[in-house]
Amino acid sequence: MRLDGRFGRFGGTYVPEILVPALEQLEAAFLDAQEDDAFEAELVDLLVNYAGRPTPLTRCRNLPGTIYLKREDLLHGGAHKTNQVLAQGLLAKRMGKKRLIAETGAGQHGVATAIVGALLGFETVIYMGAEDVERQALNVFRIRLMGADVVPVESGGRTLKDAINEALRDWSASFEHTHYLLGTAAGPHPFPTMVREFQRVIGREARAQIVEQSGRLPDAVIACVGGGSNAIGLFADFIPDDVRLIGVEAAGRGLAGAEHGATLLRGRPGILHGAETYVLQDADGQIADTWSVSAGLDYPAVGPEHAHLMETGRAQYVGATDGEALAAFKALAMSEGILCAFESAHAVAHALKIAEEEPDAILVVGLSGRGDKDVAQAEKLLSA
């Protein structure tokens, strides 16, 4: 490896030896592409003319306080995932791979990977926990419509964690012709660094837009954190600024119990899926089953850079419960006419709390995805 892949004491490359050469090949392709104007030009063309960048920064008209939404929900595919998937798709081409595999939780990363598979001509296989296949049926259908296979994973808690396990197993046997298109800023090096760089565009645009629209930097930037890719993408360009960075984890049915996905708030350091990071686990180190109403935040580890940002105090991490997220989902729909993803609703929920305490604070909220996938579940939950 050319980089050490560490964020303070977190990160690293904890994978079976057989996968190390594949990760080294990926790191080399990534670093070379970073220096290559032709790669950059092709990526920018796709981001602008295919995916619809830049995305707007929308000031909420009716919600309390001063809340701006970074509208990744308007990106092609319906979530921020498309940014980095296009970039990794181009890298896979450069490496001569013929097949893409990916894990997905809410299905947004699966959709994004199916998009790039169709666009760039890859055979595409999406691993998805069987529980998530049931609760995100719309996205499963979208993935299949674009020609990708969805493999339901029956092991463990049948969610995102188990889908990653299965994708890693596939990759261990297939890396020669297959690229593992990991969907978040977690996993072994180089994924956390690479995904951050490919998602950095969110914060770069948001920073310029907020200065243009409000005349100054925001007081706080808020994003939901599952694996943490939309949060790190939004945070990255604000890290050197005097701006509060707040990540919102899934507090599920409450932080007092075990039914949540609040890795940074309730986990402890460990090693999972290739990285040293915070992990929800028992005393022996067995990984805990997690819960969140949002499949995309239902994950017992977190990107290692977030663990580092928390331990160094540069970012703060809080939780929003299922109920708070659902209320924010509804409030955003009723007040602003925007149906956001349940994941993004966690960030909105925390922004509403701050807006109440500090009505003058300028808040930039990452609206990481749109809520079409969640409307059936929302109808059930809100009418219950």
Added chain:
Amino acid sequence: MSRYARSFELLRTRGEGAFGAFLMLGDPDCQTSALLLDTLVEGGADMIEVGIPFSDPVADGPVIQAAAKRALESGVRVEDCFGLIAKFRAKHPDVPVGILTYANLVVSRPGFMRDAAEAGADSLLIADVPQLETEPFAQEMVQAGLEPVLIAAANTPRETLRRIARLSRGYTYCVSRAGITGTHADGEFDRSLVQRLKDEGAPPPVFGFGISEPGHVRSALHAGAAGVICGSAIVRLAQEAEQPGRRIAEFVSAMKAATAQPAAVD
């Protein structure tokens, strides 16, 4: 001299390769595990490899995954696994015992290595710690009295093999084909990997992954290996056979018989 070194030396004088047999500890419960461990030795296994079950075994195929799941569902804790090793060690003072497990158990449970060594384990292989990340783990193992075992794959570059040779003891776990445990090796074993390891002075090369019949044992030894480790095939018998003890004893003894090959020596 370590148990591994003594065992390999003894086998060499007899013109035999080592037959390593794997079981998942606590599958389906501790009592059965203890009986089957004895069965492996009675059947002729030269060294025993034991899995400590982890909830997310990414390097394992369906058979070993299911075994870990059964063990965890029966409530087996890491402590119980060390108890099984200690009991085995008391009965079989000379048989090398290696632990195969995953990084999170080792880093998250305080005193994992110390307790493993005290129970009588000889070596530790952490499936998701490649050579790149091994150095601090290997140092801690040696301090605790465990021999670090690393995996060398057919695609592992020369420079990495050199560092594996420097950091590891006991034996070198060789993987011929890409994939996870139970992946079929089709009886093909990479002679050049064995040669490269020998050139670098690595501990004795032993092939794992997909060893399921006596022919595989002969091919692996013919490729220059010092032995083989058989996992999924034994775990499958433990789960499926009507009289697992008898079937495992027969299977191990047939596999062990295939290690009597002159080609193992050079």
